[in-house]
Amino acid sequence: MEGMSLRRREYFIRRIILTVLVLLGLTVLTFILAWIVPSDPAALYVGPRARPEEVAKARVLLGLDKPLYVQYFIYLRDIFQGDLGVSIRTKRPVLDDLRLNFPNSLELIIASLAIALIIGLPLGIVSAKRKDTIVDHISRVVTVAGVSIPAFWLGLLMQLLFMRVLGILPLGGRIDTIVGMMYPVKTITGLDLIDSLLTGNWPAFSSSLQHIILPALTLSAYSIGLIARMTRSTMLEVLGENYIRTAKAWGFSDRVITYTYALKNAIGPTLTVVGLTFAYLITGTFYVETIFYWPGIGSYSALALLSLDFPVIMGVTLVLGTAYVLINLFLDLLQAYLDPRVVLG
Amino acid sequence: MAEHRISFLLLRKNPVSLFGLIVITAFVLTAALAPWVAPYPEQGRGVPNLEAMFAPPSFTHLFGADSLGRDIMSRIIMGSRISLMISLVVVVLAIGIGMPLGALAGYMGGMTDEVVMRVTDLFLAFPSLLLAMAIAAALGPSLTNSMIALAISWWPWYTRLVRGQSVSLRERPFVEAARATGVRDRNIILRHILPNSLSPVIVQATVDIGTVILAAASLSFLGLGAQQPTPEWGLMVSSGRVYIFEQWWISGFPGLAIFAVALAFNLVGDGLREALDPKVRRSRRA
Numbered sequence: 001m002e003g004m005s006l007r008r009r010e011y012f013i014r015r016i017i018l019t020v021l022v023l024l025g026l027t028v029l030t031f032i033l034a035w036i037v038p039s040d041p042a043a044l045y046v047g048p049r050a051r052p053e054e055v056a057k058a059r060v061l062l063g064l065d066k067p068l069y070v071q072y073f074i075y076l077r078d079i080f081q082g083d084l085g086v087s088i089r090t091k092r093p094v095l096d097d098l099r100l101n102f103p104n105s106l107e108l109i110i111a112s113l114a115i116a117l118i119i120g121l122p123l124g125i126v127s128a129k130r131k132d133t134i135v136d137h138i139s140r141v142v143t144v145a146g147v148s149i150p151a152f153w154l155g156l157l158m159q160l161l162f163m164r165v166l167g168i169l170p171l172g173g174r175i176d177t178i179v180g181m182m183y184p185v186k187t188i189t190g191l192d193l194i195d196s197l198l199t200g201n202w203p204a205f206s207s208s209l210q211h212i213i214l215p216a217l218t219l220s221a222y223s224i225g226l227i228a229r230m231t232r233s234t235m236l237e238v239l240g241e242n243y244i245r246t247a248k249a250w251g252f253s254d255r256v257i258t259y260t261y262a263l264k265n266a267i268g269p270t271l272t273v274v275g276l277t278f279a280y281l282i283t284g285t286f287y288v289e290t291i292f293y294w295p296g297i298g299s300y301s302a303l304a305l306l307s308l309d310f311p312v313i314m315g316v317t318l319v320l321g322t323a324y325v326l327i328n329l330f331l332d333l334l335q336a337y338l339d340p341r342v343v344l345g
Numbered sequence: 346m347a348e349h350r351i352s353f354l355l356l357r358k359n360p361v362s363l364f365g366l367i368v369i370t371a372f373v374l375t376a377a378l379a380p381w382v383a384p385y386p387e388q389g390r391g392v393p394n395l396e397a398m399f400a401p402p403s404f405t406h407l408f409g410a411d412s413l414g415r416d417i418m419s420r421i422i423m424g425s426r427i428s429l430m431i432s433l434v435v436v437v438l439a440i441g442i443g444m445p446l447g448a449l450a451g452y453m454g455g456m457t458d459e460v461v462m463r464v465t466d467l468f469l470a471f472p473s474l475l476l477a478m479a480i481a482a483a484l485g486p487s488l489t490n491s492m493i494a495l496a497i498s499w500w501p502w503y504t505r506l507v508r509g510q511s512v513s514l515r516e517r518p519f520v521e522a523a524r525a526t527g528v529r530d531r532n533i534i535l536r537h538i539l540p541n542s543l544s545p546v547i548v549q550a551t552v553d554i555g556t557v558i559l560a561a562a563s564l565s566f567l568g569l570g571a572q573q574p575t576p577e578w579g580l581m582v583s584s585g586r587v588y589i590f591e592q593w594w595i596s597g598f599p600g601l602a603i604f605a606v607a608l609a610f611n612l613v614g615d616g617l618r619e620a621l622d623p624k625v626r627r628s629r630r631a
Contacts, residue, residue: 025467148607153600279472317479
């Protein structure tokens with residue numbers, strides 16, 4: 001056991017060091033990207049009517065005359081001080097804009113992930129246990145459809161069906177404007193849905209729920225497919241193992257076998273796939289938030305891409321990339337904690 | 346060779362994958378013969394036809410017409426050429442860069458392996474689409490730049506895949522024999538490592554063609570890929586978005602095309618994976 005803890009600690013430390021290196025690499029990548037942009041920041045800074053001397057002065061002011069690696073270190077220093085530049089569109093610091101929009105996206109992503117796990121995991125398990133039956137075939141078609149459908153198209157279809165045809169759900173936004181004014185939500189976590197629940201603000205809760213359900217469902221489609229497929233294939237592998245057959249021969253009930261043995265061993269790959277899901281959830285918000293007018297980082301970034309607001313684009317790439325790397329680090333460490341085989345392998 | 350024949354027969358027995366294969370064949374044929382299949386090829390290319398503005402689906406315009414009166418069906422057909430071209434170019438580029446790198450890294454080992462894999466891991470640490478978006482934005486929105494951006498985001502997957510294959514192949518007796526006989530490293534990689542890594546690459550490439558079509562459409566939807574009046578499917582969904590409630594066909598049918606093609610490639614890819622995976626094959630026989 002002593003040896004085990006040591007190996008695990010070694011693994012943790014190594015993983016963390018690697019992560020730091022990857023994050024540094026990310027800054028190099030975004031720096032190179034910013035450098036590729038075919039426009040002159042000095043010219044942009046002084047405006048279109050400037051004289052050549054003014055452009056040259058601006059170049060010195062912005063540090064553009066320094067060698068590339070010095071510029072990179074200035075860039076790095078700025079990042080550590082929290083300076084990601086100023087948005088050309090909103091004229092506000094990028095970090096402030098991100099901080100503003102972050103809770104909204106967090107709420108949407110958490111809701112989508114919850115839906116994906118609640119639907120995807122059981123779907124995968126049932127599909128594995130009833131392999132090759134009609135239930136399996138239907139669920140496989142549904143899950144493959146989930147990973148093939150374009151999120152922006154699905155969102156539009158949802159809007160068409162629920163708003164236009166059935167007329168039951170709102171068009172977009174987080175909360176009905178009037179409800180938001182009459183029953184303002186006290187900010188505890190920043191997540192309106194939870195805050196309104198915690199403060200017993202039922203009109204706001206009901207309105208928030210109605211507004212979040214379609215975007216969350218749309219965003220979760222791909223994740224449901226991914227999680228269900230991975231759970232199914234891992235369960236199939238595990239169910240074929242010798243020790244499962246032995247447990248069955250010993251007379252263990254089906255439920256015990258599924259939950260105690262099979263599921264525990266399927267946790268590893270499932271965690272990995274949850275990590276992959278985040279990649280999709282992060283970029284998916286760009287589309288879903290745009291379609292449903294959800295005021296989050298996704299719609300903010302999509303607008304920045306459309307208007308080629310480069311400070312925002314680079315800042316978002318860095319921040320979201322970093323978030324993804326940290327999430328995966330957390331999931332990897334969690335997996336190492338739960339499954340010793342990861343550390344030994 | 347016999348192995349591939351068996352795999353193909355197994356694929357045929359899977360009706361869902363067969364359906365996918367049919368859709369793919371229809372897609373490729375449509376793309377190849379687009380100007381002759383489309384009822385109004387000029388409108389497909391972007392020439393407006395204002396008298397049919399916002400025409401709903403009818404016998405003259407099976408999928409309706411858009412805000413400039415252009416026949417949606419023709420635009421989808423002409424757009425299939427673009428989608429097929431994008432996906433083939435990106436996947437071929439990604440394989441062309443990724444496969445040799447992976448084979449080299451896996452076979453040579455040591456420093457080469459370390460450096461290549463660290464760079465690969467760096468690219469893979471990013472969500473692929475996010476990287477593609479940033480590169481496409483930095484290079485400037487255009488069809489060509491979106492292809493470059495996608496290829497840069499996709500090659501690491503193949504490097505990782507082939508490197509794994511390469512490492513396990515390196516230990517195999519026939520490779521050791523070749524080395525012992527004095528065959529040069531370069532020839533070992535070319536004649537033994539690469540051909541034997543082909544299977545998983547083909548499965549991945551099949552699925553990736555669908556994934557890239559989806560990704561390219563996603564980039565265009567955000568304005569980062571093809572520009573007007575190119576009949577790229579993602580761009581069509583984006584421009585039809587404002588009209589979604591009354592003239593739903595403008596976004597509806599192009600999106601359906603994206604979905605159908607991505608679905609088909611995923612189904613075939615799944616079928617291929619099952620047919621080629623020895624573990625699954627064994628259970629089938631039992």
